[in-house]
Structure formats: structure tokens, C-alpha cells
Amino acid sequence: MAENSGETSYIQLTASIVSAYVSNNTVASADIPNLVTVNSSDPDVPIDLMVKAHGQTLYIFAAISGAGTANGEFLVQGMNGYGPVTVLGENRTFTVTDGQFGDVFAANDVHIYEIDLTAVTCD
Numbered sequence: 001m002a003e004n005s006g007e008t009s010y011i012q013l014t015a016s017i018v019s020a021y022v023s024n025n026t027v028a029s030a031d032i033p034n035l036v037t038v039n040s041s042d043p044d045v046p047i048d049l050m051v052k053a054h055g056q057t058l059y060i061f062a063a064i065s066g067a068g069t070a071n072g073e074f075l076v077q078g079m080n081g082y083g084p085v086t087v088l089g090e091n092r093t094f095t096v097t098d099g100q101f102g103d104v105f106a107a108n109d110v111h112i113y114e115i116d117l118t119a120v121t122c123d
Helices: 005-023
Strands: 036-040 048-054 057-063 070-076 082-087 092-097 100-105 110-116
Touching: 036 048, 057 070, 057 100, 100 110
Parallel strands: none
Antiparallel strands: 036 070, 048 057, 057 110, 070 100, 082 092, 082 110, 092 100
């Protein structure tokens, strides 16, 4: 059975990103509970969340682990002002405003968001 080249690329990309963070101790750092919340537009399609920090950078790992699609609305507690959010490995950037940003998830999607805390204002 031939492998789907799109799936192989996705798996390789995800492995590369995770490997890079392991080498920078980001994944090895403790989770930061209750700092970020996410609301799914579909209650039957929950979005799983893990938050880490490394230096002055916040990393938000978000995923749908199953079928379905949803919009995710994120809230970073205590963040005001605005600044860039980079979606790692996807060549996308958008703005967090007053701690809020949103994104779209397809089935089994994983997004890793990077927020440079020196570029935003926090309480």
C-alpha cells in the first residue's frame, strides 16, 4: 500500500517542529495551566490545549484529535494590547488583540502558536 505523500509530509513537519522544541527545552518545560482557554464553535469537536513558555515566548499547542471541523477562539489571560501570533510550520501570522485570537481547525489538525511576549502588553 502506497503512503499518502501529503500525510507523510505532515507527519515529518510535525516531528521536525517537536524535535526543535525538545532541543530548546520548550516541550520539556512544565505546562502552564489556566493561562490560555479555547472555545470550540462545535461542542462535539473539542480543541485540546497545552501551553508552554521558553524565555520571553509563549507556545500554545492546540489540536482536534478526531473527525469534524471547528473554529477556535483563544483567550490569553492578563494580556492586553496587541501583537503578532505566528503559526509555526504553516507560514501564517495574525494578530492577538486584548489576549484574543481565532483559528480554523479541520479533522486531526494540530496548530502550534508562538507569541513573543516582548511584542505585546501584559497585565
